[in-house]
Amino acid sequence: MKVQDRRSEIVCKATLAAVLLLGIALLLGGLWGKRQFEAAGFSQENAFSLIHRLSGEVDRLYDRSIAPAVKASGADPAKAGETARTLLNAAWKNEEAVTRALEGVGQDRLTEREFKLLALTYAVNGPKVKTSQRKQLAALPASEQADLLSRTLLSATGNEQPLPEAAEELCKGLEGADRTAMLMQVFLTTANLNGEPLDSNTIAEFKKAVRTDETKITAYSWAAGEKLSWLSQAFSSAGKTFMLIGILLMLDAAVLFFWLLADRHWQLDFKWLIILLIVDFLLVFQVLPTVNMVYRAFFPEGHFSFSTISRLYTYDLNLGALRNTLIAAFCTMVLGTLLAFPLAWLVGRTNLYGRKFFRSLFVLTYMVPPYVGAMAWLRLLNPNVGDINLALRAVFGLGDAPGPLNIYSLPGLIWVLTTFYYPYAFITISRAMEKMDPSLEEASRISGASPIVTVARITFPMMTPSLIAGALLVFISAASCYGIPSIIGAPGRVHTVTTRIIDYVGRGSEGMNDATGLGVFLMVLAVIILYFSDFVVAKRQYITVSGKSTRPNIVDLRKWRIPVTALVSLFAVIVILIPFATILVTSFKVDLGKSLTDPGNFTLNQWSTIFSREEMLESLKNSFIFAMAAATIGIVVACTMSYLLQRTRIRGRKLPDFLITLGSGTPSVAIALSLIMSMRGDFGIDIYKTAYIIIVAYLIKYLMMGMRTVVSAMSQIHVSLEECSQISGATWLKTMFRITGPLVFPSIAAGWFLIFIPCFYELSMTTLLYGNGTKTIGFELYEYWTFTSQPMACAMAIAILTIVVILNFVLNRLTKGEFSI
């Protein structure tokens, strides 16, 4: 026995040492490669920033950032120019136009010009030429079109040429980047005689070309020429990645060493590999970005400074946004909880008519994308044409003045937030309410207290922890919501922290620092709340599931039964029925301002478009793929974690659990922001604007939803059920498949859907993380709503809702009615 112990100890320590050494080797190798590269006159940061300025930021058309990038690269101008020109030709399919555009430019400025053109070509996300205008342009005779084409291009690229009249008209009122983008659109529109801008496939292809390794290597070789051996090239091009893996390995080895030391039992366990794998993933994609974000907020130029913070938080607009966020979140919390508690009580504990129906109705709201609510209320409470305003004006004879209600205001924002976040409190409270041991209330009754006194002195106080937890959840959800304030706040100039952050990000690289500063505020707020609800309130949680199946006491409402049911129904009609009906009706309208029944105002165009337009289907496909990937990876992790948490006593099993909880408590916008800043190659991982970054973000935010479901199911299954299977001769694996699997399957399915659904319609993170080939349906809807067509967005919203409802039905069927959301 002893010899074996000794041997396993030696194996253990040798393995640890090997891992540690490998880590050190990778770290040093990475450092060495980086040094070599720099010695060759090129720095990796520049290479990455070059690539990103070519692909990512160029999207937002900061053409002035291109020139310094090219300069900084110190690239061979001839080669760089050649690449740019190839790309330009590929994009335009019109060599002549490219040549013409570059004519007459001095050799010294040629490369710069080429890149600038390339940047402009990417400018498809700028303001678009409207269809009517496009028709106008297409109607011009061929010769005029050619003239327009060359002159527009020349003036767009800075050759001091007067603009053609048609282009001038379109650019009226636009300045700087927006003007250039519009000019580019005019050019691209006229360049393609069918009147369409470049199709999305070409653009995607085109960007891929810039981002592929081939181009990277090209970029490196511009810089380094032939001076580097293949080894140093490998180490340098992937140097940071090596360093990152090296550091992780060292960390893992150290952690393992301490666990083993604490165990006093030198035996390596396979489970640690899994735990460390999950922890490493979270370290890289969650902890590192978060730390980096906080660091960047306080060390904007590499040294500690409050400059960013103090500048941000003295700026009126930001202060206003901060105040709005806090007021809106606080009021939503109070209103939401005030609504949720009586509703939860009525639905869960009284003989209200249709309790079950109301329960599913209120819970279902939880699964609706918040921006859909914002859209609906916008249609209803628009001060000029909102349906409710029109009705109120007609009834009270208020004349044609706008109002009386105005959705574009702080109270409007609070109202919509409340109608969308009260279900969070409702679910938390009603769950606790239904789990409460009924004899606790009976004991009060038999002690002489009336039902009302019992609610006040027993039920309510016992609910306090759940009430607080629910309220805090509403607070932080409302504070970190982007969808609702972006739709309501922007036109009404009611800014919130989230909308400000996204505005800043939209400004490109210098906006990032400011966005970070605001993001940290949200983070801190979330961490405080998380601490309170998970570690303070949860400790005082009184409700425990009793082993006996309990029938909660049902309070007889007697003569109040009908009036109260009527009141609850009215609430449901106002908060749920009317908004959804509005969205549905709007999706069939031609003219928003007119009634659906007006002649010629009914159309199925929107509906046929959303099922036929290519980008739309592309986005839908993306949403499905991303959400499925996140849900599937997530549920695998969730199952593994549940097993580790519920069935093993292995050291370190709580570490991933803690990180996952922290991740889900972080506001979406902060997660996305931190990922943007850290996943652009600065730390050896470059997944910016790819599908991966979106999936990673979804995972961090929604993994916990799935995990909690599976963990709680697992905790309900007594270990003896598994032990009994093993004693009957089944192997561990067989037991998992035959006993544990089937028992927890409904929860696994539910967990999968709980991750899938919010990912499917996600907006806040996608807004920041999407790239050209990775738009999702949620983002597409948002764009249509803001820039193009509200009825179209409504049709999409109804389509999304339908998909969610169908999925919910599938889930219900799959779990034999045990779960629906």
Add this chain to the structure above:
Amino acid sequence: MATVTIKQVTKAFGDNVVLKEFNETFGDGEFITLLGPSGCGKTTMLRMIAGFEKPTSGEIYIDDQLVSGGNTFVPPEKRSIGMVFQSYAVWPHMNVYDNVAYPLTIKKTPKGEIQERVGKVLDIVHLTQYAKRFPNQLSGGQQQRVALARALVAAPKLLLLDEPLSNLDAKLRESMRFEIKEIQRRLGITVVYVTHDQTEAMAMSDRIFLINRGVVQQSGTPREIYNTPSNQFVADFLGKVDFFKGEAADGRIVLPSLGGQSLAYAGPRAGRVDVAIRPESIYFDPDGPLKGRLEAQYYLGDVDDCRVRVGDALVRVIASGYEYDRLKDGQEVSLGVRDFMVFEDDGLLEQMLEIQT
């Protein structure tokens, strides 16, 4: 103190009749136990007395006041009853003192009096030093006593106990059993106690109501029920018993399963009967009427639990511990029967067996 009169009470949940025509009066100061297997309706009866359930039909009076029946329904809080729940239902957000003081606070009793009475009742249940503790800092037994103190503090005329000891360990259960009995005796209140544990029922009750599938099988003092059970179920539920099929005729009962051997019988029954013999009524007696072979014996200290093969049947004999070692396995023995019970063979035994298997 209080009497409880139950008149023709029937309770059904939907089509499921859980209690059929319960008709009884519980006397003043009596300790009544409702005993029966789980699902027999005993807890439902208790909850109807408390006012948590309404009878489907029938009436319940506490003293002379109609509390349930017809259009009258007095809610639980107006019945002045004390009750201890199976789960104790000690409120987790109040400390021991507040829990116990609650019934008095509800009645708006003056503060000084509350203090005095809570102090007194905490003293009775030996919890004085725990007054400031919260329930999660108490053991199961202590929580149970908090529940008891809370039920007693308002000096109710009637105390209801719903399996209050089932969550305690065996030792504690035994001591609490006598403590509750002692408190009842001292305060002289009427107690209705629900349990499925026959020992508990025997030890505490003045009268036991044995209920099965919604019907009272027998009521009486523990001694009556044990010694003269009214049917096979009662005999089986209280104590240990072996059943044998027999044929009564001419002052004897022939038992085919015991190889056709017979017992002398002077009772009134004739024809096919069920004979029930308690293992402790059988003893080793060289002159005994039953012949058999000793198959196994289990020494339990105070007694020697033996299995004797008589005919085709295995008969259980509880002999005094002193017999152990004097007898050898496989030895031929004769058994005397001190006492046995005879029931009409009405198929009840088969029904019971069917339910059990």
